[in-house]
Amino acid sequence: MRKVAILGIGQTKIDEQWDKSLREIGGEAAFAAMQDAGVDKVDALFVGNMLSPLIDGQNQLGTFLADWIGLWNKEAVKIEAACGSGAAALRAGLMAVASGDIESALVVGVEKMTDKAGHDITAALASAADADYEVEQGVSFVGINALVMRRYMHEFGWKHSDFAPFSINSHANAIHNPFARLHEKITLDKFEKSSMVATPINLLDASPIGDGAAAVVIVPAEKVASLAGRPRVVIAASAFSTDTLAVHSRKDPLFLSAAYESAKRCYEMAGVGIKDIDVFELHDAFSIMSALSLEACGFADRGQGPRLGLDNAITVKGQIPICTRGGLKARGHPVGATGIYQIVEVVQQLRGECGETQVDGAKIGMAQNIGGSGASIITHILKAD
Amino acid sequence: MRKVAILGIGQTKIDEQWDKSLREIGGEAAFAAMQDAGVDKVDALFVGNMLSPLIDGQNQLGTFLADWIGLWNKEAVKIEAACGSGAAALRAGLMAVASGDIESALVVGVEKMTDKAGHDITAALASAADADYEVEQGVSFVGINALVMRRYMHEFGWKHSDFAPFSINSHANAIHNPFARLHEKITLDKFEKSSMVATPINLLDASPIGDGAAAVVIVPAEKVASLAGRPRVVIAASAFSTDTLAVHSRKDPLFLSAAYESAKRCYEMAGVGIKDIDVFELHDAFSIMSALSLEACGFADRGQGPRLGLDNAITVKGQIPICTRGGLKARGHPVGATGIYQIVEVVQQLRGECGETQVDGAKIGMAQNIGGSGASIITHILKAD
Numbered sequence: 001m002r003k004v005a006i007l008g009i010g011q012t013k014i015d016e017q018w019d020k021s022l023r024e025i026g027g028e029a030a031f032a033a034m035q036d037a038g039v040d041k042v043d044a045l046f047v048g049n050m051l052s053p054l055i056d057g058q059n060q061l062g063t064f065l066a067d068w069i070g071l072w073n074k075e076a077v078k079i080e081a082a083c084g085s086g087a088a089a090l091r092a093g094l095m096a097v098a099s100g101d102i103e104s105a106l107v108v109g110v111e112k113m114t115d116k117a118g119h120d121i122t123a124a125l126a127s128a129a130d131a132d133y134e135v136e137q138g139v140s141f142v143g144i145n146a147l148v149m150r151r152y153m154h155e156f157g158w159k160h161s162d163f164a165p166f167s168i169n170s171h172a173n174a175i176h177n178p179f180a181r182l183h184e185k186i187t188l189d190k191f192e193k194s195s196m197v198a199t200p201i202n203l204l205d206a207s208p209i210g211d212g213a214a215a216v217v218i219v220p221a222e223k224v225a226s227l228a229g230r231p232r233v234v235i236a237a238s239a240f241s242t243d244t245l246a247v248h249s250r251k252d253p254l255f256l257s258a259a260y261e262s263a264k265r266c267y268e269m270a271g272v273g274i275k276d277i278d279v280f281e282l283h284d285a286f287s288i289m290s291a292l293s294l295e296a297c298g299f300a301d302r303g304q305g306p307r308l309g310l311d312n313a314i315t316v317k318g319q320i321p322i323c324t325r326g327g328l329k330a331r332g333h334p335v336g337a338t339g340i341y342q343i344v345e346v347v348q349q350l351r352g353e354c355g356e357t358q359v360d361g362a363k364i365g366m367a368q369n370i371g372g373s374g375a376s377i378i379t380h381i382l383k384a385d
Numbered sequence: 386m387r388k389v390a391i392l393g394i395g396q397t398k399i400d401e402q403w404d405k406s407l408r409e410i411g412g413e414a415a416f417a418a419m420q421d422a423g424v425d426k427v428d429a430l431f432v433g434n435m436l437s438p439l440i441d442g443q444n445q446l447g448t449f450l451a452d453w454i455g456l457w458n459k460e461a462v463k464i465e466a467a468c469g470s471g472a473a474a475l476r477a478g479l480m481a482v483a484s485g486d487i488e489s490a491l492v493v494g495v496e497k498m499t500d501k502a503g504h505d506i507t508a509a510l511a512s513a514a515d516a517d518y519e520v521e522q523g524v525s526f527v528g529i530n531a532l533v534m535r536r537y538m539h540e541f542g543w544k545h546s547d548f549a550p551f552s553i554n555s556h557a558n559a560i561h562n563p564f565a566r567l568h569e570k571i572t573l574d575k576f577e578k579s580s581m582v583a584t585p586i587n588l589l590d591a592s593p594i595g596d597g598a599a600a601v602v603i604v605p606a607e608k609v610a611s612l613a614g615r616p617r618v619v620i621a622a623s624a625f626s627t628d629t630l631a632v633h634s635r636k637d638p639l640f641l642s643a644a645y646e647s648a649k650r651c652y653e654m655a656g657v658g659i660k661d662i663d664v665f666e667l668h669d670a671f672s673i674m675s676a677l678s679l680e681a682c683g684f685a686d687r688g689q690g691p692r693l694g695l696d697n698a699i700t701v702k703g704q705i706p707i708c709t710r711g712g713l714k715a716r717g718h719p720v721g722a723t724g725i726y727q728i729v730e731v732v733q734q735l736r737g738e739c740g741e742t743q744v745d746g747a748k749i750g751m752a753q754n755i756g757g758s759g760a761s762i763i764t765h766i767l768k769a770d
Contacts, residue, residue, distance in 0.1 A: 001484040021517065044625075053438040057520060059512040060467040060630065063761045067630045073646045075625035076761065077473050080463045082445040088462050092477050099386040099484035101623075127444040132406065135442060238486075240429075240460035245445065245452040261458045376448045376461065 001098035003221035005234045006382065008037025009344040014181040014212035014332030016114040022056050023068040026110035029213035029340075030069050033106065037217035043102035044075035048089030048109040049336035050082055054124040055116045065108060075102070081240075082128035083285065084371025085109065086339020087378035090216065091238050097218055109340030110213035121209060125335070128372040130246040142206060142286070144247055144373045146198035149288035152254050153200065156303035160200050163287040164191040165309030167204045167329055170284060173316065174326025176356040179341075181210045181332030205287040210332035214340035216347070231384035233350050236364070237269035240378045247373050254303075258377035259296035259368060266366070270381040274298045277381075278362040279349045280320055281342040283370040284327040293368055294320070297379075316357050324349060324357045339369035343380060350384035386483035388606035390619045391767065393422025394729040399566040399597035399717030401499040407441050408453040411495035414598035414725075415454050418491065422602035428487035429460035433474030433494040434721035435467055439509040440501045450493060460487070466625075467513035468670065469756025470494065471724020472763035475601065476623050482603055494725030495598035506594060510720070513757040515631040527591060527671070529632055529758050531583035534673035537639050538585065541688035545585050548672040549576040550694030552589045552714055555669060558701065559711025561741040564726075566595045566717030590672040595717035599725035601732070616769035618735050621749070622654035625763045632758050639688075643762035644681035644753060651751070655766040659683045662766075663747040664734045665705055666727040668755040669712040678753055679705070682764075701742050709734060709742045724754035728765065735769035 010032025012025055020028075026047070034040065045066045052058045059078075066076035075096075081088040086109030093105035113121055122142075126135045129144060153159065167186060174180035186204060194204040221234045241261035247253045267273060274297070282293040291305025299320050300308050313319040325331055325345040328338055346365035348354050368379045395417025397410055405413075411432070419425065430451045437443045444463075451461035460481075466473040471494030478490035498506055507527075511520045514529060524532075538544065552571060559565035571589060579589040606619045626646035632638045652658060659682070667682075669675040676690025684705050685693050698704040710716055710730040713723060731750035733739050753764045 001486055023517075050444055051438075053436075053512055056516055057508075057512050058516040059435055059465060060469075060757050060761055062466060063627045063757065064515070064630050066627050067634070067760075072628060073626050073642065076627045077477070077625065078465045079477075080444060080465055081447060084445075092462070092464075092480070095477070095480040095484045095486060098486065099480045101386055101480060101483065123442075127438055127442050130449070131441055131443040132408075240462065241458050242448045242451050242461045243457060245449050249452070257458065372445050372448065375452075376445055 002100065003234055004094050004097045004218050005221040005224045005232055006216050006347050007219050007224055008033045008217040009347050010036055011179050011214040011341060011344050012212050013179045014210035014334055017211040018115040022052060022110065022112040023065060025112055025211055026065045026108050026213045027068050029215040030106055030108050033215035033217050039217060042104040042106045042217060044096060044105045045071055046089040046093040046105055046107045047078045048085035048339055049078055049111060050080055050085045051111060051113060051124050051335060054127065055113060081376040082371035083335045084339060084369045084376045084378050085336040087369035087380060088240065090340065090343060091240055091378055093218055094235055094238055097220060104217065104219045106215060106217055107340060108213060108215040109337035111334035111336045112211045113209045113334060114211050134246050142198045142201055145286045145288060146201045148247060148253055149200055152288055155254060158306050161188060161192055162306040162310060163205060164188045165314065166284060166287040166290040167191055169314050170323040170327035170329035173324050173357045174330030177325040177331060180326040180330055181208055182330040201286055207285050207328035207333040210334045212332060212334040212337050214337050214344045216340060216343055230351050233347050233382050233384055235380060236383040237266035237381040239265035242376050243374050245372060245375050256292045256296040256374045256377065258374060259293055262377050262379040263297040266379045266381045272364055272381065276364050277320065277366050279324055279346060279359045279365040280322045281345050281367040282322050283368055284323055284329045285333060289370065316359055321359050324354060324359060339378065342367035342369060346382050350382060387485065388619055389479055389482050389603050390606040390609045390617055391601050391732050392604050392609055393418045393602040394732050395421055396564050396599040396726060396729050397597050398564045399595035399719055402596035403500040407437060407443065407495065407497040408450060410497055410596055411450045411493050411598045412453050414600040415491055415493050418600035418602050424602060427489040427491045427602060429481060429490045430456055431474040431478040431490055431492045432463045433470035433724060434463055434496060435465055435470045436496060436498060436509050436720060439512065440498060466761040467756035468720045469724060469754045469761040469763050470721035472754030472765060473625065475725065475728060476625055476763055478603055479620055479623055482605060489602065489604045491600060491602055492725060493598055493600040494722035496719035496721045497596045498594045498719060499596050519631050527583045527586055530671045530673060531586045533632060533638055533758065534585055537673055540639060543691050546573060546577055547691040547695060548590060549573045550699065551669060551672040551675040552576055554699050555708040555712035555714035558709050558742045559715030562710040562716060565711040565715055566593055567715040586671055592670050592713035592718040595719045597717060597719040598722050599729045601725060601728055615736050618732050618767050618769055620765060621768040622651035622766040624650035627761050628759050630757060630760050641677045641681040641759045641762065643759060644678055647762050647764040648682040651764045651766045657749055657766065661749050662705065662751050664709055664731060664744045664750040665707045666730050666752040667707050668753055669708055669714045670718060674755065701744055706744045709739060709744060724763065727752035727754060731767050735767060
């Protein structure tokens with residue numbers, strides 16, 4: 001398959017955007033990416049979104065957004081893999097460009113979640129779990145993650161405060177990201193005193209929802225070889241793997257096998273090892289997921305993920321910087337958009353556009369987007385060349 | 386891009402399947418396709434579905450179904466383009482195999498619609514229209530199509546009974562399809578006396594919903610060159626085009642520009658003209674759509690679609706046989722599954738497996754799947770070689 005580059009990026013601030021409709025938010029990111037790419041048309045649109053049928057009563061989001069941005073008579077389709085929808089949409093666009101069938105694609109992740117009175121967001125998010133065998137029993141999505149975190153703490157002997165560095169790091173980095181939802185430095189004390197959501201997950205273990213959209217324009221890499229002024233960012237690897245839908249079906253509920261598989265395939269495809277990864281935008285929907293993702297991708301031994309936080313290895317100056325723009329925890333988590341925010345942020349790092357949270361000399365970055373409780377995991381490795 | 390072949394097909398009967406869950410229905414078609422293909426594993430799963438978030442409270446349908454059929458640690462994703470979801474999923478799978486990233490894919494269209502007490506199917510289907518500017522005004526999906534049909538009759542001087550042949554043909558063909566929902570021969574008299582749904586659309590202008598799933602296994606064409614016993618069916622062309630989401634935004638609400646564009650691209654890609662198409666599985670969700678689809682794809686002049694029905698050109702022995710297995714009208718329309726049923730039926734024709742409704746010597750077939758009121762249209766041309 002031919003190599004594909006990311007020519008342009010765009011994003012909106014993640015916030016309560018009550019003054020803007022779903023299409024306006026998506027359009028804002030789409031136009032920003034096209035402007036950044038310097039193009040005024042593309043061959044196709046791929047939209048990552050999870051909740052618009054449930055929250056907005058809107059299906060057919062590909063055509064919905066294509067129509068709004070004036071992209072008529074082109075392909076436009078929606079991809080859904082729960083909270084992994086964004087990266088899944090990128091992968092669909094990547095396949096179409098890589099196949100040679102189209103020459104450019106706009107990929108947009110968009111979600112509007114905060115102002116829908118009468119809709120229960122917790123119930124809508126539970127649609128990522130197994131409706132017949134998990135949700136029917138009354139368990140919410142945060143509830144499932146709480147069970148996993150509790151078991152992890154028991155199994156490996158960690159206490160709740162050991163997870164604080166994940167949250168503190170994301171919050172510290174988000175302060176320098178104008179698109180982040182939360183701009184509030186937190187401390188260990190604040191972390192420990194935060195309100196409980198589902199024991200042991202408290203408010204500062206959990207990422208906030210939000211309204212937002214992020215977008216990228218992708219084209220065959222050979223077409224941007226001559227682009228001057230900034231490094232060319234290519235998609236060096238892309239892999240999608242799945243686990244059982246329900247956590248209770250897994251032989252080992254504390255190991256993200258789909259993260260392991262998709263990362264392994266990406267390392268092979270990109271021809272890199274874990275030591276080559278300069279920045280890792282992981283899916284810290286809950287602090288436990290940071291630990292599990294780092295372990296499954298090879299950055300920590302089993303049960304030792306929190307150690308990387310306690311040793312300051314995850315900060316911008318650390319051995320494996322994560323969530324350098326605030327992660328899901330502080331940048332915010334508009335679910336179907338998150339995967340594209342992660343890609344946009346890795347591109348920013350590889351272009352050297354991250355200011356205070358720039359990772360020195362970043363050349364290779366990884367993004368990992370998770371749908372459900374580890375059920376659908378999509379990993380990408382980007383390279384600056 | 387490398388050429389891709391359809392190695393296996395599978396389908397369930399379309400019916401009220403109250404004794405089977407969504408995953409059981411999808412699994413049944415998936416296993417049937419894998420058995421027909423003679424494979425016991427594939428690299429990836431692409432699922433076309435529209436309504437599971439709204440009706441079943443279930444998102445992440447790719448992983449949901451992959452888990453059920455034991456396809457762990459593989460890619461699995463859901464594609465949604467309203468009633469065009471099935472063909473959109475095939476196209477996503479096609480791109481992935483054509484790119485060289487994967488060597489095989491299972492594509493499943495699945496929908497369960499009939500036994501969900503407390504859910505308003507008419508409201509759920511309206512999510513294919515524009516929630517802000519159409520549905521908010523109280524218009525249903527059949528209502529939109531009724532406005533289009535009324536305008537068409539006024540503009541081109543047709544009376545309601547002129548559309549009867551579309552319905553009569555689909556019903557006549559479905560009698561010989563064991564997977565069809567309706568096995569009832571209808572007459573012009575029955576057609577005219579049928580209950581009104583939304584003037585001028587009556588019950589026999591409209592396709593019935595249903596529970597059902599259809600599936601195909603696709604692989605690189607060069608891998609099946611040696612398959613003996615039956616013709617190899619290749620995907621000669623695939624194209625996806627869109628129009629405005631809302632009918633009221635179109636310059637001409639009586640022309641399916643996305644059908645025109647996607648069919649035109651397919652003719653070019655496959656190197657065929659309309660005279661080469663031996664069979665055409667079109668999207669007769671409502672009888673007016675049969676006329677509009679035939680016109681946009683070049684089989685009839687503007688406003689003259691009903692003439693093909695009145696002249697018996699659409700029957701199995703006619704100039705352009707359509708809906709040879711019953712079409713949406715009588716085979717049934719489990720919305721997100723329909724696009725794959727159409728593909729399965731074209732494959733059956735090209736393999737010569739259609740018995741009483743076999744089109745003699747069929748070598749080239751076209752399938753056209755429509756999402757929304759002509760908003761998302763995906764066309765495929767298959768060839769037997």
